[in-house]
Amino acid sequence: MQAFQFDPPRLPPDAVAARRRVRAFLEAEREAGHYAPHRCSWSTFDAQFTRRVGAAGLIGVTWPKEYGGQELSSLARYVITQEMLAAGAPCFAHWIADRQSGPQILRHGSEAAKRMILPRICRGECFFGIGMSEPDSGSDLAAVRTRAVRLDGKWIINGSKIWTSNAHHVHYLIALVRTGDAGEDRHQGLTQFIIDMSQPGVTVRPIHNLAGEHEFNEVFFKDYVVTDDMMVGAQGQGWEMVTGELAFERSGPDRYLSDYRLLVELVDRVGTQPSDRQAAEIGRLVSHLASLQRMSASIAGLLDQGKSPNTEAALVKDVGTSFERELPEIARRLVPIQSSLEDPGDSFSETLAYVTLHAPAYTLRGGTREILRGIIARGLGLR
Amino acid sequence: MSTETLTREQTEAAALSAMVVEQADRLFRGEVTKERMAVADRGEWPSAIWDAVDHAGLTSALVPEAQGGSGLPAADALRLVRRAGYHTLPVPFGETMIVAGLWAEAAGATLGGPSSLAPAGTTDRIGIERRGDNYALHGQAHRVPWGAHVDQILVHAHDANGSALLALVPHAIVRTERRRNLANEPRDTLLLEGVSVPAQQVRPAPASCAEGFLPAGSLLRSLQMVGAMERCLDYTIQYAMERQQFGRPIAKFQAIQHMLAEAAGHYAAAAAASELAAESFGRIDFAFAVAIAKSRVGEAAGKVAEVCHQVHGAMGFTQEHPLHFATRRLWSWRDEFGNESYWQERIGRIVCSAGGELLWERLVGS
Numbered sequence: 001m002q003a004f005q006f007d008p009p010r011l012p013p014d015a016v017a018a019r020r021r022v023r024a025f026l027e028a029e030r031e032a033g034h035y036a037p038h039r040c041s042w043s044t045f046d047a048q049f050t051r052r053v054g055a056a057g058l059i060g061v062t063w064p065k066e067y068g069g070q071e072l073s074s075l076a077r078y079v080i081t082q083e084m085l086a087a088g089a090p091c092f093a094h095w096i097a098d099r100q101s102g103p104q105i106l107r108h109g110s111e112a113a114k115r116m117i118l119p120r121i122c123r124g125e126c127f128f129g130i131g132m133s134e135p136d137s138g139s140d141l142a143a144v145r146t147r148a149v150r151l152d153g154k155w156i157i158n159g160s161k162i163w164t165s166n167a168h169h170v171h172y173l174i175a176l177v178r179t180g181d182a183g184e185d186r187h188q189g190l191t192q193f194i195i196d197m198s199q200p201g202v203t204v205r206p207i208h209n210l211a212g213e214h215e216f217n218e219v220f221f222k223d224y225v226v227t228d229d230m231m232v233g234a235q236g237q238g239w240e241m242v243t244g245e246l247a248f249e250r251s252g253p254d255r256y257l258s259d260y261r262l263l264v265e266l267v268d269r270v271g272t273q274p275s276d277r278q279a280a281e282i283g284r285l286v287s288h289l290a291s292l293q294r295m296s297a298s299i300a301g302l303l304d305q306g307k308s309p310n311t312e313a314a315l316v317k318d319v320g321t322s323f324e325r326e327l328p329e330i331a332r333r334l335v336p337i338q339s340s341l342e343d344p345g346d347s348f349s350e351t352l353a354y355v356t357l358h359a360p361a362y363t364l365r366g367g368t369r370e371i372l373r374g375i376i377a378r379g380l381g382l383r
Numbered sequence: 384m385s386t387e388t389l390t391r392e393q394t395e396a397a398a399l400s401a402m403v404v405e406q407a408d409r410l411f412r413g414e415v416t417k418e419r420m421a422v423a424d425r426g427e428w429p430s431a432i433w434d435a436v437d438h439a440g441l442t443s444a445l446v447p448e449a450q451g452g453s454g455l456p457a458a459d460a461l462r463l464v465r466r467a468g469y470h471t472l473p474v475p476f477g478e479t480m481i482v483a484g485l486w487a488e489a490a491g492a493t494l495g496g497p498s499s500l501a502p503a504g505t506t507d508r509i510g511i512e513r514r515g516d517n518y519a520l521h522g523q524a525h526r527v528p529w530g531a532h533v534d535q536i537l538v539h540a541h542d543a544n545g546s547a548l549l550a551l552v553p554h555a556i557v558r559t560e561r562r563r564n565l566a567n568e569p570r571d572t573l574l575l576e577g578v579s580v581p582a583q584q585v586r587p588a589p590a591s592c593a594e595g596f597l598p599a600g601s602l603l604r605s606l607q608m609v610g611a612m613e614r615c616l617d618y619t620i621q622y623a624m625e626r627q628q629f630g631r632p633i634a635k636f637q638a639i640q641h642m643l644a645e646a647a648g649h650y651a652a653a654a655a656a657s658e659l660a661a662e663s664f665g666r667i668d669f670a671f672a673v674a675i676a677k678s679r680v681g682e683a684a685g686k687v688a689e690v691c692h693q694v695h696g697a698m699g700f701t702q703e704h705p706l707h708f709a710t711r712r713l714w715s716w717r718d719e720f721g722n723e724s725y726w727q728e729r730i731g732r733i734v735c736s737a738g739g740e741l742l743w744e745r746l747v748g749s
Contacts, residue, residue: 001613001620001647003613004651004654006658008658019747086743263739267734267735267738267739270735273735278735279728279729279735280731281727281731282730282731282735283674283727283732283734284730286675286734287676287679287726288652290656290679291652291655294655295652298655315647315651318645373641373644373645374640374641376647377640377643377644380643380644381624383634383635
């Protein structure tokens with residue numbers, strides 16, 4: 001087995017400066033009463049907040065200046081996302097574009113797409129969704145059936161996507177569609193396209209989640225027309241694109257800090273004189289969090305050096321999302337209340353309610369726990 | 384290139400450290416044979432192993448070069464302890480390394496021979512008082528690693544004013560009762576009542592161990608456990624690939640794959656926590672970092688041992704299979720120098736007394 005080693009990340013000066021900048025921004029946001037940390041997370045959509053984040057220069061910071069970026073290190077971006085999560089900021093409007101869609105377009109998109117889209121993402125004016133899952137293709141991503149056919153120099157797309165977060169808000173999706181035969185390994189013939197949600201041929205149907213919120217959707221394509229310059233990567237390269245994209249996002253701090261605010265609320269609710277049991281349980285949670293923090297930051301350092309520690313990244317997501325799932329289960333036993341989404345004046349109760357209702361998604365989104373364990377097992381040499 | 388560029392000296396130092404660790408690993412692998420493990424398991428001092436380790440100068444890794452040590456950076460020196468854990472080295476290697484480093488710091492003197500430290504538990508407290516040219520000790524220290532086998536024991540004691548002193552006590556003048564842990568490693572009782580030590584063998588405790596040996600001891604056990612977990616997983620992955628049932632290696636079953644993936648996650652988190660603590664050794668944030676490490680590593684140790692035994696089936700439950708040399712140590716080491724509950728409570732009290740909003744800075748810095 002490979003001996004896992006998580007070397008200390010060395011934060012470059014631009015990351016240290018970014019931390020100061022984002023903290024000042026978030027403090028001003030809280031003081032202005034722009035958001036309530038105990039009632040949101042990175043999966044809270046707030047277009048106004050994202051516009052202010054863009055104006056503060058905190059989106060797309062690693063991208064070239066000619067596309068609106070600042071050419072900062074990936075560790076500077078890492079620090080910004082970390083601080084946003086720790087502050088409970090409502091980041092969903094720019095999260096997907098900043099984390100994966102923008103970087104994909106930058107690396108594999110056409111010049112026209114880069115010029116049209118990236119500067120708007122940086123300004124906090126352009127939002128993205130992910131078009132991977134389909135009704136019959138969830139964890140088995142290679143089974144996608146949405147098809148693009150060539151006609152008169154353009155592509156005509158028919159089919160549907162599902163579980164598309166914010167499809168009713170976003171300007172674009174990046175959709176994985178079939179453009180050719182699957183081949184023996186089932187990974188051939190897939191291509192990614194940027195879908196402009198304002199064009200004809202695409203409709204959105206809401207799906208309400210168990211918390212009663214409208215966050216994800218079903219998206220239907222009926223003779224949707226797309227041109228070559230909206231293709232991401234080469235024709236038939238879709239599988240390599242999405243697996244690369246997933247590996248890159250797995251070790252991020254959004255895989256262990258989704259319900260960080262609940263830990264903050266728990267500590268404050270328990271108070272400065274915890275019982276032995278409360279102290280031990282909180283201490284245990286903090287020991288898990290500090291370890292995850294180190295693993296994730298260390299991997300961010302490796303990614304920054306151009307390495308691809310895929311097994312370690314899958315480990316962070318598996319261990320990190322398990323931690324996220326465990327947190328509300330422990331919190332509710334340490335402070336025995338009956339939590340509610342509307343409990344005026346009791347921010348612990350409201351946070352616990354919010355997290356309890358959203359926790360099932362933590363170990364599903366971005367690759368289920370079971371898929372991750374398969375990837376880890378392959379990394380261990382078992383398959 | 385956005386990460387800070389390492390200086391040439393740093394690069395050379397890193398290469399040297401890597402070489403030392405690699406050489407130590409090879410030495411441990413060669414010296415720790417199954418026959419010698421069986422001897423140590425009977426409670427006999429494995430002198431051949433000790434002599435080889437001592438001869439290689441590895442126990443002086445924390446002693447500055449000017450005082451005759453190898454002067455490795457602490458984090459690198461401590462990697463040797465992780466490798467010792469991997470090979471279940473049945474001698475007080477880490478203990479001797481820590482004692483040599485502390486005594487060099489406190490007294491400016493070098494030590495030879497195997498050493499240990501006391502107290503090693505959360506409840507023992509040793510008293511000390513001046514009597515003419517000597518100091519007299521009071522109390523008992525329990526579960527002292529190799530307490531009846533080492534040449535000297537560094538004792539952390541408090542005088543009537545509550546000041547912390549270190550007394551270097553030769554083994555020959557202490558009465559001991561032999562005890563052992565689950566891995567049959569000696570964990571002896573020292574009867575220190577009335578033991579008299581010359582004043583030059585007593586020094587004020589340096590800041591790094593002002594509160595006793597629990598943090599340093601926990602760091603050792605954390606690193607050893609990470610090494611031992613790695614060994615368990617190596618055995619287990621190999622076994623799962625070889626063992627055939629229902630016409631195929633059991634590694635091909637998803638149930639086995641997922642168990643091992645989960646165990647690997649615990650191991651990885653434990654490795655990260657122990658590295659964090661090793662790097663902060665000697666720094667102001669060491670106490671918190673080592674509390675994190677012992678909590679997280681101790682929890683992982685139980686999970687990894689359980690999964691590895693489950694995958695090995697009855698074969699791993701035998702004396703014949705070497706898995707138990709690692710797992711019995713995991714079960715012992717997680718309890719030594721304070722178990723998970725002890726350290727978790729300490730973390731919890733520190734975090735709660737500061738309040739929720741200050742936790743983040745503690746995790747990532749200001």
